Structures are given as structure tokens and as C-alpha cells.
Amino acid sequence: MAEHAQVPVPLGSPSFCHHAEVMEGFTRLFKIFQLPHPFLRQSLFASLLIENAIVLLSGTYGTGKTQLVQLIRKVCFSDQGEETPFALETCHQDLTAFDVLYHLDLAELQAGREVVHPKPMVVARLKFLNEIQRASPGLFNALLPLLAERRVVYREQEFQAPSFVCIMDRNPFDAGSSEIPEAFLDRIDYSFEIPAAHLQESLCIQKLRRTPGGYHWGAIDDLADPILSIGRLERVWADVRLVEIPRRTSLLAGMLTDSFRLCISTERSIARPEYDLACHDCQFQGEVCSHLLKVPGMRLDNSLLRLAQALAWMDKRRHAGDQDILKALPWCLPHRLALRPEELRKQPSEQAWIQEVALAEILRPKLPFWERAIHALASGNEGQLIQLAENDLIVRELLLLLRKEKRLGRRRKTG
Numbered sequence: 001m002a003e004h005a006q007v008p009v010p011l012g013s014p015s016f017c018h019h020a021e022v023m024e025g026f027t028r029l030f031k032i033f034q035l036p037h038p039f040l041r042q043s044l045f046a047s048l049l050i051e052n053a054i055v056l057l058s059g060t061y062g063t064g065k066t067q068l069v070q071l072i073r074k075v076c077f078s079d080q081g082e083e084t085p086f087a088l089e090t091c092h093q094d095l096t097a098f099d100v101l102y103h104l105d106l107a108e109l110q111a112g113r114e115v116v117h118p119k120p121m122v123v124a125r126l127k128f129l130n131e132i133q134r135a136s137p138g139l140f141n142a143l144l145p146l147l148a149e150r151r152v153v154y155r156e157q158e159f160q161a162p163s164f165v166c167i168m169d170r171n172p173f174d175a176g177s178s179e180i181p182e183a184f185l186d187r188i189d190y191s192f193e194i195p196a197a198h199l200q201e202s203l204c205i206q207k208l209r210r211t212p213g214g215y216h217w218g219a220i221d222d223l224a225d226p227i228l229s230i231g232r233l234e235r236v237w238a239d240v241r242l243v244e245i246p247r248r249t250s251l252l253a254g255m256l257t258d259s260f261r262l263c264i265s266t267e268r269s270i271a272r273p274e275y276d277l278a279c280h281d282c283q284f285q286g287e288v289c290s291h292l293l294k295v296p297g298m299r300l301d302n303s304l305l306r307l308a309q310a311l312a313w314m315d316k317r318r319h320a321g322d323q324d325i326l327k328a329l330p331w332c333l334p335h336r337l338a339l340r341p342e343e344l345r346k347q348p349s350e351q352a353w354i355q356e357v358a359l360a361e362i363l364r365p366k367l368p369f370w371e372r373a374i375h376a377l378a379s380g381n382e383g384q385l386i387q388l389a390e391n392d393l394i395v396r397e398l399l400l401l402l403r404k405e406k407r408l409g410r411r412r413k414t415g
Contacts, residue, residue: 014242016316018232022049023314025075025227032208032223033068034201040192043331046310047190048076048165051237053306054147054187056132056335057169059194065169068194069128070221072167076233077126078226087124091135093178097142101152118159122152125164125230132168133177140184147187163237186296189303191335193351243309244319251374253304253325255394259288259363260333261295262393268295284393288358291343296336303332326364330354366392373398380406
């Protein structure tokens, strides 16, 4: 039987509904919460425009992570109420899954029936897990199906969660921290490091606190105006999904993520952590893969493409492009990587390593070379791809792809 080619499903065109309100919310939010880096501001806000996005904020004490979430609640989820509550849970080792997800119906219990109802952490559209690094293993296990499948099960009772944005924060230097399980970290889409405010940012904040009624020393979310509602965000989530990802952009995204996974000597996704890779003897020594103790999983790809869509939507573009992929990559990777100890000593964080080493020194210089390879793939020039693949592990994957497409084409002609 002949194999059928996959025909792309035609998409509607994004309407950019509520675009002006979204951009006003973006401006208002970061007028109050001072973040110095424009790419950080834009990408963090873009993550809120993605349905079921899971976001991790990292930073030491006092950087304002909780204040930022409260601002997001005020500006972007303005119609919180009993039907759409805000879920906030501060984690600690004694906090159980039942404490977070369910409450017992006492009236039913008095009648001899055990009936539970979902708590806000299940039904809320904005979920906030404070100090996630202090959670117990049992809580991590219970949160996985909620975040991955939007459902939880208690004995024979199943509860389906609506679409949401889940934000977590952690202090990586907290003495009470425990290791976050790798399976849980892989479920997180985006990781943002929140730096402490310095002189310029502090002066902006103090200026905002000066009001006609005197200095406002309370929570800074009191200074914010509500802009977006959950209903409007739902329409934006749907609109962002309509942003087209051209095949060329999808290819570049796959090449970038594969550069963190591929190895000439072994399949690293199934290799044991103890396996001693002979990177010092490899012809690809110095590539991204040689800096890593472990490689990221396949969920990275979806996180990357979804953030690229949201970034394009914010710029009011109907197609995601290379610039969106490159801008999104540093926020999708840090929590999914384990760098070799010598790399950790050279850079202050995984995020800094991704931006300053992986992207700036290794991957960006490859882009013109990869452009030629993508063009060779599009034109079906196998001979050129063979030449280009001699010294590039990622281009070898394009060569395999071209050969597969040619085989499928011959089967369709004969079948």
C-alpha cells in the first residue's frame, strides 16, 4: 500500500482581536514592574498569550516574583471571581496533593458518602505555585496530570480543568529546597530569571509610588489598572494558534533543538547518565552537544514553536519567522539542560550560557551555512546536501529527510 503524503491543514487567518488591549496591558505591566531587558519583557508577556502555558520564574529573595504574578492577575485576569478564582498555593514539604487539589464535602460525609470537589488550583484560569522547589514528591506527581492533561482523578471521581496559564516561582538558593523532578521540569514550557532591581529601576518604582494622597507603600498591584479579562484572553489564545509556522521556520526550529540532542556516537535520549561520552576525541568537539551532561526531551519543540507564534502575534504578523525562533529559544531551554561542571564555572547561569555560548558563539555563525542546506533541501539537490553534511551533524538530518521524501515520492508514483 502506498504511503500518503501529509497535506497541511489550511488555517484561518489571525484576526489580532484585542491586540491593542494586549499591548496596552504589556506597557502597563512593565511600567510598574521594572525589568531591564526588552527581550525578557516581551517573551515573558508573550507566554501569557499561550493557552495552557506553564511558566517558571527564578530569582533570589526580594526580586518581586510574587508581586509580578499579582500584577499579571490584576492586569490580564481582571475578572477573577467565584466562578473563575485565582489559585495561589505556597509549597512546603507537608503540603499534600489533597490539600492543593480537593476539598471534602462535609454534608455528603455526614450522609455516609465521601464526595470531593475540586479546589481553585484545578479550576482557576491563572494558577500560581509559590516556592515550587519546596514541594514534596507526592505533590509533584499529583500536579503532573493537571498540567499535562488538564485533569485530576481522586479515586473514581475525575475533574477536568479549563484552559489556563500556570506560573511557578522558585528561589534556586533557598536552603529549604529539594530537587525538582526532571519529568516535572520537562513539563514547564518557559523559564525566566528575574533579576534584582538596581538604581534606575528602583527610582522608577519610587516615582510610581508617589501619589496625590502620599506615598503608596503597599502592594504595587494596587497601582495597576485592569486591562484584559479571561474571556478576551481566551480569544487571544485562539488567535495565536492561527499564526502560521512556515515549513522553513519549522525546519530551523528543528535544527536548533536537534543541536542540543544529536550525537554522532550514540542516541543520547536513551543513554544512561553514567555513560562516558568520549567528546574529547569527537570530530564535533565544541558543538553544543559536547557541553551537556543531559539532553532536553521532545516537549522543547512544542514550547519553542508556541512561543514563536505568540511573539509574531505581538508584532502583528501572520507568520512566525526565524527571528521569533531565535528570540524564543533561550526561554525554553534553561530548566531542561544539565551543563558539564566546567561550563557552569564559566557562566553565571544556564540562561546566560544559552545566550552567550550556545547561540552567540556556536549556532548563530552556522545560520548562513544552514540557509544553504535548507535551500538544497527545498530544491531537492541531494549532491549539495551530501557535501554540506560532511562536517555538520544537523545537516545530515536534512539529508536523511530529503532521501525519505524522495522514497515517498517514488512510492506514490508506483503505488
